Amino acid sequence: MRRHLPLNALRAFEASARLLSFTRAGMELRVTQTAISHQVKQLEDTLGASLFRRLPRGLVLTDEGLALLPVLTDALDRIGAAIDRIEAKGTSEVVTVGCVATFATGWLLQRIDRFKRAHPYIDLRLLTNNNRVDIAGDGLDLALRFGDGSWHGTKAIHLLSAPLSPVCRPDIAERLRKPSDLAQEFLLRSYRAEEWPLWFAVAGAPCPKIQGPIFDSSVAMAEAAARGVGVGLVPVAMFENELVTGRLARPFAAEVPAGSYWLSWLKSKDTTPGMRAFRDWLLETLRADASEVERAEAAPAPRLKSKAKAKGKMKVARKRRR
Template sequence: MSLSNLPLNALRAFEAAARQLSFTRAGMELRVTQAAVSHQVKALEEILGVPLFRRLPRGLALTEEGEALLPVMSDAFRRIAGTLDRFEGGRLREVLSLGAVGTFVTGWLLPRLADFRAAHPFVDLRLMTNNNRVDLAGEGLDLAIRFGDGAWHGTEAARILAAPLTPLCSPEIAERLREPGDLMRETLLRSYRLDEWPRWFATAELAAPNIRGFVFDSSLTMAEAAVQGLGVGLLPGRMFGRQLRQGQLARPFAAEVTLGEYWLTRLKSRPETRAMAAFREWLLAEAAEG
């Protein structure tokens, strides 16, 4: 059967009536009369040569054919609506799926996103946060912002900025920290990268203590634990400027260690779209300005 023989209004009438199981409610949704919906559905049934509804004394029930047609029609109209919604200002907005480390999103990206939207209104940004473990292909991402050394198999990486790690803690704990050696008496909060504290102590010219205690897979969670006085976290201070300014966190020592940087990555096999290029150029320019 040719699609040209299927009237759009009849398909819309069927989809609404099938969801509502009522010609009356479908008519209210479509802003037409109950009789118009019934007429459109009957015309569709005649074209298809099968009944789509069983007319009951108190409503409607879908036939087997109607049950098969409903999800197809609902998906089709949803996709049409989604595409039409992307038209704005005489041009089609492009979807950009971005995965990013949650620490970077809250500490650096979010305060700048309004500027990106103003500069590139055609980009429909979809943002997913993670804890630095991301699968670009498996998660259907166009781009991902990661923390590390920039070497990920099959990806192209552009350096965004450095984020040295430094001890952060509550102001109450900071009051009793006079020199780095005082940390030996404190609970040291750890990430799953177990070499971080030993390398920081080496920078401070101290041997690292035997570190036991909480292990976190997110700097955001570790920072909140530090705010609540559970210990001292080794964190990218640049990403927690707001908490430092508000006095929720304190930085007792200047010593810091660089174990990685933030990178914008994409699969080498993924062609760069206009939206991807716009975000990359904007992001790197913002980072260059500090």
């Protein structure tokens, strides 16, 4: 049975517990010290437990008070935030998204401002992880994760394939002529031990003994590779900026399909308007990106004029000027 507790008494306790003073709590809430003390006593009587030990020089929280304070502070903060949104005439829905850090830094963060402009009423909360996710336990509405799309109790939509390929610092790439040359390098590993052997099989070279450090994040692995620690095997589509700017180089074109990025959520959870808006935006943006790449690849390469023709035109131009 839900117990009805007086809100003023709860606020009086929260302020007193935070400030450890009835007097200062009264000043904050603009009531007398006597009123605060009376409200706290009323709450203790209702709960049947002491929340403070009253000392000559202040207050000390009891175990019951220590247990109640953080829960009550969070609840009052949430109530205040909701009232602020209503007063601002713009109620918003909180959507909490867990995202593997590689996808966050390699794709999502570059485009997240577009989502906020399109959906200003959604309070998006992004929690990054190393791809080990407990949607229910972490309080997530949606999870962007890497794998095969099969996670117990969830629905999943395929977003983007992410084949793996070696990356390293440009000066290291210069000395790598063929895949077998990697046997002389420090190879960085993920916790998925099969990735390097699969890549060497695709590249048609024997897999050497791999003893490099193990990373739980492709972001950390790519950063180590950019610093010259060794050669990393990463989803190259997530590191286009580093490849374009020259922080990383890709010595070989061979790729191994080790998984994809997916959007997932619990089957038992009702889809809210905010969740649906984020999902639709995500899919639409990915389609737009793919269409842009297709147009760029289909565009004819600019024709280069031959040197002879260029010289001939220069001679004609000179004669006309004369």
